Amino acid sequence: MSAGGAVDADTHVAPASLADLVPYLPAYWRDYVEGAALRLDPTQAGAYPPGAATVPAPADVETLRTQVLDAPAPGGTPVDVAVLSATSAFDVSRNPYYDAALCRALNDWVTATFLDHDPRLRGSIAVPSGDPEAAVEEIDRRAGDPRFVQVMLPVRGHDHRYGHRRFLPVFEAIAEHDLVVGLHAWGRAGSAATTTGFTHTYLQDYLAQGQIAQGQLTSLVVEGVLGRLPALRVVVAECGFSWLPPLLWRLDKEWKGIWREVPWVTRPPSEYLREQVRLTSTPAHLPADPDELVEALEILDPASLVLYAGDHPHVHGDGTERLLAALGPADRAAVLGGTARTFLLDRGSPARPPRTRSSTTPHRREEAPR
Amino acid sequence: MKVAVMGADELAPGEHRVVQVGRRSIGIFRVGDEYHALADHCPHQGGPLCRGRAAPLAVAGAPGEVALDPDRVFVACPWHGWEYDVTTGRSYFGPGEAPVRSYATEVVAVDPATGRVAGPYVADTYAVTVEDRVVVVDTAARRPTDPEETA
Numbered sequence: 001m002s003a004g005g006a007v008d009a010d011t012h013v014a015p016a017s018l019a020d021l022v023p024y025l026p027a028y029w030r031d032y033v034e035g036a037a038l039r040l041d042p043t044q045a046g047a048y049p050p051g052a053a054t055v056p057a058p059a060d061v062e063t064l065r066t067q068v069l070d071a072p073a074p075g076g077t078p079v080d081v082a083v084l085s086a087t088s089a090f091d092v093s094r095n096p097y098y099d100a101a102l103c104r105a106l107n108d109w110v111t112a113t114f115l116d117h118d119p120r121l122r123g124s125i126a127v128p129s130g131d132p133e134a135a136v137e138e139i140d141r142r143a144g145d146p147r148f149v150q151v152m153l154p155v156r157g158h159d160h161r162y163g164h165r166r167f168l169p170v171f172e173a174i175a176e177h178d179l180v181v182g183l184h185a186w187g188r189a190g191s192a193a194t195t196t197g198f199t200h201t202y203l204q205d206y207l208a209q210g211q212i213a214q215g216q217l218t219s220l221v222v223e224g225v226l227g228r229l230p231a232l233r234v235v236v237a238e239c240g241f242s243w244l245p246p247l248l249w250r251l252d253k254e255w256k257g258i259w260r261e262v263p264w265v266t267r268p269p270s271e272y273l274r275e276q277v278r279l280t281s282t283p284a285h286l287p288a289d290p291d292e293l294v295e296a297l298e299i300l301d302p303a304s305l306v307l308y309a310g311d312h313p314h315v316h317g318d319g320t321e322r323l324l325a326a327l328g329p330a331d332r333a334a335v336l337g338g339t340a341r342t343f344l345l346d347r348g349s350p351a352r353p354p355r356t357r358s359s360t361t362p363h364r365r366e367e368a369p370r
Numbered sequence: 371m372k373v374a375v376m377g378a379d380e381l382a383p384g385e386h387r388v389v390q391v392g393r394r395s396i397g398i399f400r401v402g403d404e405y406h407a408l409a410d411h412c413p414h415q416g417g418p419l420c421r422g423r424a425a426p427l428a429v430a431g432a433p434g435e436v437a438l439d440p441d442r443v444f445v446a447c448p449w450h451g452w453e454y455d456v457t458t459g460r461s462y463f464g465p466g467e468a469p470v471r472s473y474a475t476e477v478v479a480v481d482p483a484t485g486r487v488a489g490p491y492v493a494d495t496y497a498v499t500v501e502d503r504v505v506v507v508d509t510a511a512r513r514p515t516d517p518e519e520t521a
Contacts, residue, residue, distance in 0.1 A: 165434065224430075224432070224433030227433070256451075256463040257451050259428075260425070263428035263429055264431075264432060264433045264434075264435075264436075266484060266485035266486055267485065267486075267487075
């Protein structure tokens with residue numbers, strides 16, 4: 001692959017129906033899905049309404065080539081590498097064992113349907129995000145395949161934010177294998193999309209993805225995951241990015257006053273987030289006014305923060321095109337691929353020390369004697 | 371000028387009190403069996419620094435593994451919460467006070483005990499001795515052995 005092409009950090013693939021995954025399910029689970037007449041909801045519980053101006057996510061490599069790989073990025077740059085987001089299992093079942101079996105089948109399907117057929121493709125490991133132990137198992141199972149570059153977690157997760165101690169083994173496994181956390185929009189519809197409860201319109205739900213992402217990033221830094229695992233890298237996908245600077249300002253300000261509650265956060269929170277987090281370009285929520293756009297980009301510093309994503313087949317407007325058009329050549333090249341190559345694709349970089357994993361037993365330690 | 375300000379046993383370890391020395395208002399802090407004196411004046415905006423809460427540094431080897439370091443006591447100004455090491459008068463938060471939007475990087479000295487970086491303010495400190503169990507403050511302001519100063 002040439003160094004100058006684009007890296008699409010978030011492009012979707014999805015089984016057309018559960019029938020696509022059945023060959024990858026063990027006999028028990030084939031019987032289970034048949035007996036219960038289970039389906040794989042192509043709209044992900046309303047995340048992508050069937051009536052929206054979109055097409056189904058590609059379910060075969062020819063379609064993916066036509067619609068994504070062989071279509072240039074905005075500005076005409078050819079796509080060298082595309083990272084596949086398979087989010088079909090985000091919210092299928094509250095049965096943790098079925099969830100684990102389905103994620104495993106989905107990863108097998110992504111491998112056999114796409115990764116084995118085009119060298120430009122990289123994968124994201126689907127994991128049963130409600131069961132950290134099973135998620136670690138699936139990560140360990142896939143990590144040996146260098147084509148998988150990240151682990152997909154729904155940004156809308158469970159009752160506990162990802163900084164909670166219960167998820168630590170998942171992040172330790174991700175860091176240990178030099179994978180990346182892909183925190184992707186949407187997720188478990190059973191948990192409220194906002195801090196004040198469930199939403200009442202799709203518009204609120206759609207907007208909430210960026211708000212949930214802010215909560216998850218806050219949790220990851222405040223609860224010490226990013227500090228504890230300095231090699232851990234997080235890509236926030238399809239949640240926007242222009243909300244980041246105000247969050248960082250506020251976090252740093254409040255940390256100065258309330259640091260005693262979280263003494264393991266020894267640096268301003270913005271430093272951890274700037275070092276360990278990147279965000280995909282689509283959807284880009286940017287000012288329409290050209291002068292305001294220039295100001296916004298100066299604050300955001302997209303070259304070090306934003307990874308180009310086509311997010312096919314989801315349609316979010318022309319924000320990414322406007323972002324790329326407003327950048328100079330060097331910054332545009334960084335957003336289109338340069339930053340993604342080092343941050344997201346560069347697995348197995350040498351000399352990352354092996355880590356000792358925490359057990360999944362409950363964590364409680366007495367305070368040291370005074 | 372050396373001034374006897376109080377009996378050494380009038381403060382328990384961890385306690386502090388503000389005394390008046392002529393026109394000066396000075397906070398006397400007992401940390402373990404050592405005594406430190408700080409001008410009752412916050413370099414940030416002139417608040418009555420030593421009327422604030424003094425507390426040992428909170429430390430954590432890892433998330434959740436919290437403890438207090440009784441040997442490092444910080445006083446927080448009651449006006450805006452700026453915190454100062456009572457031993458050195460050094461504040462640690464907001465080095466440069468640069469807005470987040472400027473992402474300039476530089477190599478700075480980090481306190482090896484806490485991982486923190488020296489901030490912009492240093493409160494005035496005074497030399498303190500204990501003579502015959504009496505705390506004596508030397509009101510000639512000094513800059514004591516502050517690791518940030520010599521680094």
